[in-house]
Amino acid sequence: MATQRKNKRKTWLWVGLSVLVVAVVLGVVAAAHGNTTKFEPSQLAKVERGDIARSVVATGKVQPITKVEVKSKASGIVTRLDTDINAHVHQGQVLAQLDQQEILDQVAAQKAQARRRRIKRPRR
CATH class of the missing domain: 1.10.287 (Helix Hairpins)
Structure with missing residues (x-):
């Protein structure tokens, strides 16, 4: 056995x-x-050492992680811009300056009106 x-x-x-x-x-x-696949001579190349540059073309929409709306209390023409796109800013930092001529004219007009009112006021 x-x-x-x-x-x-x-x-x-x-x-x-x-x-x-x-x-x-x-x-x-x-x-x-x-493995009888035959290659055309146009599909063959000599092996070389070098850098490869590749680019990707795609469609889509780029959206920021955080979005901040910057608003001004006054409107006007920007005469000076003290920051750039994507620059880090701090609270209280001046970002831009508006043309002050229009607002200065309005202040002068208001002062003139105030003086006229004081002159027209009757004395007691």
Whole structure:
């Protein structure tokens, strides 16, 4: 009985090795015959070492992480701009200056009206 078991083991070992050898041979033959792709000469190039420059063209919408609306209490023509796009700013920092001529004219007109009112006021 012990010898029969040993013989069965040897038989299975030889069968397994035979199947493995046949599979390897078939794989090599299939790989050799399956790689018959022919390239056109225009698709071939000589290998060179160098930098690769790539660009990606895509469509989409760029949105900021945070959006801040800057508003002024006064309107007018900007005469001086003290900051740039994407610059970091601090609270209280002057960002721009408006043309002051119009507002100075309005102040002068208001002062003149105030003086006229004081002059027209009857004395008691």
